[in-house]
Amino acid sequence: MGILSPTWADNRGSVYAELVRGLAALGYVEGSNVTLVTRFADGREERLPGLAAELVSENVDVIVALQPSGALAAKRATTTIPIVFISISDPVRIGLVESLRRPAGNVTGVANAPADLNAKRLEILKDALPSLRRVAVLARSGNVNSQAHLDQTLKAAAALALQHRLATIADGHAYAQDGMFMSYGIGSYGALSAAAAGQVDMILNGVPVGDIPVDQPGDLGLAVNLNVARALGIAVDRSLLLRANEVIDR
Numbered sequence: 001m002g003i004l005s006p007t008w009a010d011n012r013g014s015v016y017a018e019l020v021r022g023l024a025a026l027g028y029v030e031g032s033n034v035t036l037v038t039r040f041a042d043g044r045e046e047r048l049p050g051l052a053a054e055l056v057s058e059n060v061d062v063i064v065a066l067q068p069s070g071a072l073a074a075k076r077a078t079t080t081i082p083i084v085f086i087s088i089s090d091p092v093r094i095g096l097v098e099s100l101r102r103p104a105g106n107v108t109g110v111a112n113a114p115a116d117l118n119a120k121r122l123e124i125l126k127d128a129l130p131s132l133r134r135v136a137v138l139a140r141s142g143n144v145n146s147q148a149h150l151d152q153t154l155k156a157a158a159a160l161a162l163q164h165r166l167a168t169i170a171d172g173h174a175y176a177q178d179g180m181f182m183s184y185g186i187g188s189y190g191a192l193s194a195a196a197a198g199q200v201d202m203i204l205n206g207v208p209v210g211d212i213p214v215d216q217p218g219d220l221g222l223a224v225n226l227n228v229a230r231a232l233g234i235a236v237d238r239s240l241l242l243r244a245n246e247v248i249d250r
Contacts, residue, residue, distance in 0.1 A: 001062055006070050028200075062081065083106055105209075117185060173186070181228045199215065
């Protein structure tokens with residue numbers, strides 16, 4: 001099994017770790033009955049085409065590709081080896097699959113939270129800060145996911161970092177747990193990896209990859225970090241706390 005990632009080999013974060021755990025839960029144990037052939041670009045995305053070609057030459061049975069750049073590089077490298085992507089906001093928009101229900105071709109995977117959730121995030125931020133007038137969007141340049149989220153955020157804004165005392169909202173609970181004011185989105189990115197492991201299992205058991213629908217996260221929710229709120233001098237309304245799936249107060 002090939003793993004293609006634009007990140008660092010010595011920082012196999014939760015997505016990779018959860019993928020390995022998900023595979024093990026389904027009976028695929030590295031070093032026992034499955035070999036993981038890993039290729040990490042160490043943050044240099046220009047290396048991905050070459051790394052994808054290496055995986056193809058290794059004649060792997062399936063490639064799991066992380067992030068848009070990894071998935072696109074894998075798709076350009078092969079039209080025959082099944083590819084399962086993880087964490088992509090709009091796989092149809094960037095040309096990975098024909099549709100979420102019927103991907104066709106040799107690619108399927110697990111989508112990230114859709115970019116149109118940014119409208120909901122702005123709504124939540126406005127509820128928490130009624131005087132809100134200006135919003136900054138922080139994203140990684142060149143990342144296809146980031147561009148999709150930015151486009152939707154700008155559209156939503158037309159309708160409506162602790163150091164600088166800025167209230168922040170992000171797309172996954174881990175961000176609120178790590179020090180952002182709020183998050184609205186995926187409860188656990190590990191769930192995406194577990195779902196991808198299930199798709200890999202289906203492929204290895206003979207299900208045509210083009211017949212496997214793109215999975216979408218279902219555990220969306222709101223997290224509020226009260227420690228950050230106090231540091232920012234924000235009085236969080238009780239109604240907002242009642243809407244939250246997780247309140248961090250420690």
